[in-house]
Amino acid sequence: MAKRDTRLKIIEAGARIIHEKGFNNTGIQEILKAAEVPKGSFYFYFKSKDDFGLELVDYFQALMQSRMDEHFNSPATPGLKGLKSLFDEFLDFFRHTDGRLGCPVGNLTQEMGDINPQFRQRLEMALNEMKAGIQGCLETARSRDEMDASLDLSETADFIVNSWEGALVRMKAMKSVEPLIIFDKMIFKFLKGA
């Protein structure tokens, strides 16, 4: 197996396990076992567990970006329809996990944000990218006259990202997607100003 494939296998297994159990609570051996990669090979690919964690954030950010690109750039879902179809996809995903997991970036922020500055900066960037994508979508929505004219688009995009992160926290507490359904209802009412 090529070096790059093995590296990706470790990242994918780590993403899955750390999304579920948290960063500090997951051991390197556990990740290697799940990735079916020989013990001891971890440091061939990553300088440290922290270094690996930073690459995981890149991985999660790229996943999010691809979901936003697909929904926001599709001719079938212009403007606010794209935002709605993005959140509908996530709602569907979390229905299948019974409200577990939540946002991997939000989870890592809660866990690592205060104790590791490098992590924090990387997580901040990932959330800023999500905000930028959503702001772009809102700009299209405004040009299509779909939005309350009194809303500042940058602040509104921040509010959406943040409220979404919080809806996922509550979902984890309730083991129910009800917070996501309320988020959807309230945010679109807010955006339309009606």
Add this chain to the structure above:
Amino acid sequence: MAKRDTRLKIIEAGARIIHEKGFNNTGIQEILKAAEVPKGSFYFYFKSKDDFGLELVDYFQALMQSRMDEHFNSPATPGLKGLKSLFDEFLDFFRHTDGRLGCPVGNLTQEMGDINPQFRQRLEMALNEMKAGIQGCLETARSRDEMDASLDLSETADFIVNSWEGALVRMKAMKSVEPLIIFDKMIFKFLKGA
């Protein structure tokens, strides 16, 4: 020192350290040292670290309840003014922590929600109590005709709790209280429907 005082000292030290570093990342010895309580006495007061964690959630919930009671029941801050003064107090608190710490209940939910059902249920209850307090405040606001008449109060209270939790996640990522300021601006615009 009475048994009850020692117990409280351990809880207060644990609350402080775990709020900062997380549950799995904090050792019992570290808590006892900060509490200035002899090593080995932990299990005299608590059955296990998990048992201690559940009591911490009770402690955090009681703190939140006392803040809500003070703001929501004061004749100086009726209706939405009470909600605003509660969030202003927290904004002030997080200004002093440079955007660190976040919500202890939200942090524990992210960290423990999926891996410990007892924790999850206890955290769900704490968030439900916060929602109930805020819903009571919104009911007063409605009776004073301060709110958009089209909003469902139960769902709106949930949305406020969840969006607040998310604003605190983003705050930790940014090391800035800006997300709390945007939360304040957006939520009160939303509540007033204007």
